[in-house]
Amino acid sequence: MTAPDLQEHLSIIERLKSSVQTSDFDQMFAVLTSELPKSKQFLLKMELKRLSQPCDFYIDLRGHVDGQVRPYEHQGKTHYMDEHAIEVFEQGIREYGRFTLGVYEDVMNTDNNYRVMHRKETEARIKKALDSDDTAGIEDELEAPSKHQARLVQFGSYINRSGERMNYSITVEIVLDNGKKYSAQTTDISVQGCKLKLARQVQLEAGTELGIFFRELEQEYTLDRSNPIRYQLVEASPLDQRSQQLRLKRLEQSNEQEQEFTSFIDRFIRGNKRRYKLNLDNALDAVIVKGYEQFFVPRTSSLHVFIAVHQGKSNPQCALTTENNRASFHYFQDEQQRSVLPQVLSAKRLKQLLQQPEGQRQTLLYCFTHAAKGKLYFYTATTTELLAEPALLTLFQGFGASKKSWKVFQLSFLTTSADFSQLHFQLPGSDTKAPASNTRLLDAYLSPLRFIVSMTDLTDDSSTSWYQQHSYDKSLIRQLNQFAHPKLNQLPFCEAVPVKYVNLRSEDRYLYKTTVECFNAKEEPQPEAFSRDFSPNGMQIETLLPVHLQRGDIVRLNLPDLQKISSKYSLKQLPYEVMAISKSGTIMNLKVLENDQGHAGKEFFQLLIQNNRSKLTVAEEQVKHPGLAPALRNMLIKAVDSFPFYLHRKGIRYEMKAIAQGGLPASLHQLLDQLPSLPEQINIEPLIKHNAVSLTFASQLKQMKRQDPPQCYELYLKVLPQPEGPPELNCHYDYEFNKEPDKHAFIQQLIEDKAAVFCYRIWLSRTGRPDSDFIAKELSYISQYAIHKAKLLEEELWSVVGVGELIDISEELLLRLGIPEAQRQQQRSLRLRLLSAQPTAGATAAI
Incomplete structure (x- = not known):
């Protein structure tokens, strides 16, 4: 790139760069630079000769420009450039007569190059701050939210509207019960409510009743209104320092005039909605939420077991199975293919989990099996049970890990309700009918379901090797019999319910x-x-x-x-x-x-x-209870406590553009929520350091097919609280360490430094195509009024190529590495203190 001290002479360089190899170059150079000092003339000539030097570099703009990159052949070499770069390249070849350093630098500095764009934006911000002589502007820039933001999707948050809202702005008059009057502007209007912009700060509380005169409508349409239309304030939120937004809903239409106004507004919206545009926010949000839900649920790796309560007694009734978690369900089947989950998830263990504070209802379940005389015996123990006798902890782990059937599950106890089984989105408009309710048979099946136990298999070769290192007294092995489940003639039935969103087969069978x-x-x-x-x-x-x-x-x-x-x-x-x-x-x-x-x-x-x-x-799957899988799916998404994330592909670039949240925020939601972020976004800067998305995750997804099992990673998060402002978060992935002892030394050092250590297991899966039928109704509605928005939504969902699920396994990591109880307790206190420092914003309740 041309040196800064020669930038002012770029016009001379542009005039002469194509003439360096010609016979009249010296004469032209002398004429154009006659007024420059000899030192400048020398530097300019050296720069021109440098730019005209032949170049052997390969050009690869994949991931460096905002454009579709394709292979481009030139003299036996394959370069990778977008259309704009190809134009610059071909223009440079015509000017220089060959591939030179000047051509290479021009191609690498096109306007759509991310590096160039970032430099120009930075220079513009600095110039603006200097021109305004506003030093605070520079300080604000340092405190501004990171550009690494992702959309925050709240599972199950469908906002239903009984009527269509039209974007319409007119002047109205607000009349309070105390006689005070204010002028305001509508932003949208519907039969059942409206939004107003009030250009002054008036203290109003939610629930306040008020009246509105629609003066402009009364004049234009000769409405006879002697009394105002009655509304109730739902929410008042500031727009800026001088104005606020009021969300209002109609009160009961008790008289004839109110009903006449209702009929008028209904006709008015129907006749003008294509002119003034409908407010489609709720439909747009529903497509996003439903779209990301249908990517996540079929790829979850945790086995979600639904617990029914009958007459005060709890029992696992069914489990929602997917391609990723089906092996976990099969693991707990005996030699007769009967599920032993009712024994494993006993009432005693469930009660222990329920007694923990909400958000901390977790434990670890260690398992192995023993085959004898044609029968399969299960041995399981929770962390609480083993820590009651510390000698049994190392005995169970050391002996169990030596067996091929060794498994470690993390149990998470979640609450649910049959009321969540129907989370339908209803489009506004009188022609839209409410979805049919569950059948009586299905309602009877769902009504006892009160809890969900999420069972996450944490077993892998590296973690098992740590457990195998635990020494134990072989003479005490018989003491493990207390953790064996007896063989029963009759076991409560726990069935597998497969979840399926879209027929991923290309043809019927x-x-x-x-x-x-x-x-x-x-x-x-x-x-x-x-x-x-x-x-x-x-x-x-x-x-x-x-x-x-x-x-x-x-x-x-x-x-x-x-x-x-x-x-x-x-x-x-x-x-x-x-x-x-x-x-x-x-x-x-x-x-x-x-x-x-x-x-x-x-x-x-x-x-x-x-x-x-x-x-x-x-060939169709036989369903015992029609509608059971969708109902369980609806109950699950309202209770999920993991951290789902989505990877999108745009050209050759991979980006983390969406994060989801279920009923309870995960610890990572709470930590990231303390960082500066934009509205309805979440700051993901710590997660994408070290090029995790663009290099590691992208490389893995390119090798995977939809039906492949997920790839697992571990993420270690070092959190340091700050005296003022958000905590400092530093992420390290397991692949950054060459050997297992290096991880141990790293974790031990963090503990000794009094830093809070969070560990997360990541399951990364390749997605299939989106289920178009699942969101077809909403997309069709949006297309009627804003087809460009429908296309953007489709493009966003079709660009999803990977879905990840991230689960906090901090306690399991410390137990696995043999960290002493005193340090484990210290870490628990540090983590709880950080998570309670600032409540997560989460998502507001749907209205």
Whole structure:
């Protein structure tokens, strides 16, 4: 880049840069620089020769410019540039005659380069502050909210309106009961209420009743109004130092004049809503909330168990299962495939959790199993139970971690209600009907549900290795029998309820049973098998005996019975890829493996479906209680206490643009809420340090498919309270440490420095496409009045490529590393003090 002392002579450089290699360069240079001192002439000539030097650099603008980057070939080299950079590059080649340093610098300094944009913004702010001679302006700049902001999405916050609101501004007169009158302006108006801008600070309390004269409407439409329309103040909020906004709702329409005004406003809005535009805020918010909910719930890694209370007795009744947590549900099934969750989540343990303060109802559950004489025995113990006898803690952890069945779960106790089972959004307007209520059968099933226990599997190889290091007295192993669950003839039934938002299959599957001969890659015959269902691109088969295959293996199938009805296609040695296999090893999901010659099985099934569609039965999941999964999903999102976040892709850039919050804010919500942020935003600057999103998370997501299990990370947060202002937050991810002992030393040093240590486990999943049907009604409504806003919403949701769930495991980390009880207690006190320093803003209740 041209040195600052030559910036004033850029016009000369632009005139001469294309002539450096020509014979008349010296003559032109002498004419243009005759008035400059010799020293400047020398520097200018050196700069021109530098810019004309040939360049061998590769240009890669991926992630550096605001534009779509694509490959660009030049003289056998592939550069990555956006359209603007390509124009600058080609212009430079024409001027210099080849790829030079001048061309390279011009391309790297285009106006849409983030570095250039940031520099210009900084210079403009400094210039503005200096021009106004306002030193406070510079100080305010230092205290301004960080640019690293993300949208804060409040799960379950659907704001229903009984009528449409129209953006409409007219002058009205406010009359208080004490006779005082004020002039105000409407900002929007509906049959049931309005918003006003009052250009003076009047002390009004929520609930105050007042009257309004719509003077302009009375004059224009000859309304006979001798009495004002009665309203009640819902909220008064300041807009600036001189004005405030009043939110009002209509009081009961008790007389004929009130009802006439209601009819007039209704007709007025219907006739003018396309002219003055409707207020679509509630519909826009509903699309955002519903859209992000449907990304999160199917990808949650925690197993959410719903607890029913019958006549004072609690019992796990069902669990909401997803692709990510299904393994946790299966873990707690015995040799008869019965769930032992009613034993594991006993009434005694649930009572202990309920007695803890709200927001602290958590514990750790350590588990392992023992197989003997064809039976599976479960051993489980909570932190509270083991700490009652400290010797048992190391014994249980050390012995249990030596077994392959070792698991560590974090239990979080949440409250819920069947009243949350219906969280429908109702569009405003008289043509919109309220959604149907639950059936009596479903209501009877949901009504006893009072609590949710969120079970999060924290087990991984690195953490297990720490538990395995605990020494214990082998002679005391028999004492672990007190934590064994006895075998019972009858167990309360706890069912798995799979959640499903969108059919992620590209095609329907059809139920059909036919003989299948299966061979592995070595052409060895597999156990006798038959099909369960098929589609043109895949098949599910079941074998009578377990097979020793795994995902990714190639098998070849013969379909002897189907071959009898087809002479056109050869249904022998058809190649398929194993996509999934059941825990029992007997059920396999297969995908067609095509080659250049196509696939005879795919062509056969396409023709079979086409000619027999009316005779075939579509494979659909059998539901015992219709509507149960959506109802449980609604109850869950109102109780979630984790920290969901979303990664968006724009071109080649990955960004964390949205954070969600359920019924209770997580500790990270509360910490980040203490940092400066914009309205309805949350400051995420500590989380994205060290290029976590643009490098680590983005690289991981590029390698993942939607059906892949989540990738796990750990985040260590050092928090230092400050005498004034928000605390200092410093984040470190586990991949920044080369060895496990380095992590231990780092955590130990933080504890010795009296800093508060928060540890979070992150589960990062690849998302599928958004469920368009789930938000189609709202998008259609918005498109009628603001199609550009509907398109922006669709673009935002379609750009989501990853969803993460972050859960506080601070206590588990300290126990895992063997931190002494005194230091653990000190850390608990520090964390609680920080979290209670400033209440989280959260989200206001829906009205």
